[in-house]
Amino acid sequence: FNEIKKIIKFGTKKIIKTSSYTNKFYDEIKWLVSLPNDLKVYAPNISNFFLVKDSKDNFIEYDFIATETVHNYFIANNMDEVYWNKCANKYKEMINSFLKYTPKSFDSKYWKEQIFWMYFKKTKDRLSIINTYPDLCAFINNEFVYINGQKFPSVKKIINILDAYMSNNAMNSVFDQFFQKIKDRICIVHGDLTFSNVFYSLEDDKMIIID
Numbered sequence: 001f002n003e004i005k006k007i008i009k010f011g012t013k014k015i016i017k018t019s020s021y022t023n024k025f026y027d028e029i030k031w032l033v034s035l036p037n038d039l040k041v042y043a044p045n046i047s048n049f050f051l052v053k054d055s056k057d058n059f060i061e062y063d064f065i066a067t068e069t070v071h072n073y074f075i076a077n078n079m080d081e082v083y084w085n086k087c088a089n090k091y092k093e094m095i096n097s098f099l100k101y102t103p104k105s106f107d108s109k110y111w112k113e114q115i116f117w118m119y120f121k122k123t124k125d126r127l128s129i130i131n132t133y134p135d136l137c138a139f140i141n142n143e144f145v146y147i148n149g150q151k152f153p154s155v156k157k158i159i160n161i162l163d164a165y166m167s168n169n170a171m172n173s174v175f176d177q178f179f180q181k182i183k184d185r186i187c188i189v190h191g192d193l194t195f196s197n198v199f200y201s202l203e204d205d206k207m208i209i210i211d
Helices: 022-033 037-042 070-076 081-098 108-130 134-141 155-166 169-185
Strands: 002-009 012-019 046-050 059-063 144-147 150-153 198-201 206-209
Touching (some): 012 022, 037 081, 108 155
Antiparallel strands (some): 012 059
16 A cells, blocks of 8 residues: 655655555654654655645655665574664664653543554554455454464454453453553654664664654
């Protein structure tokens, strides 16, 4: 559902990204362009964007990132321990920078709803999206799947478990305990710091996150 174009503009390589997934893409652009100035070092250098709620014309344009994603380096297995140690340290530095930005006012009800959405509702929604891919339907809809000879619950079974947990009073108690433990760490978050969304350059010790 995402489309990426590479262009040359005034002698500089650029990326233009569009998406048919309008709600998610709107949030993505808004997050990137709204970052505090000292956190923009972790974002691509944005040169242009269009942002209107529910619009299919939204786009973001930024400088081409001249390094591989951490995911590609991991899969290729062509980086040594020095790279991975420095990369891990940069992750930690970035997350600590995010932790500096806490809510100006604290409404427990509001933040409980936000965290519930992030950790439970969002997980369920993303798992449900996988069911729209015909090649994965059997993998999703069987009760169990086998990966490398090991038995695992299918995506459908995981969704059913999440539904049961979310409607269970005991789960509400568990969630309350969870909230009490993390409420002092509510801050700016990326929400999907998977290796494929992260670029890290060892040469200049620079980390950039996308998506």
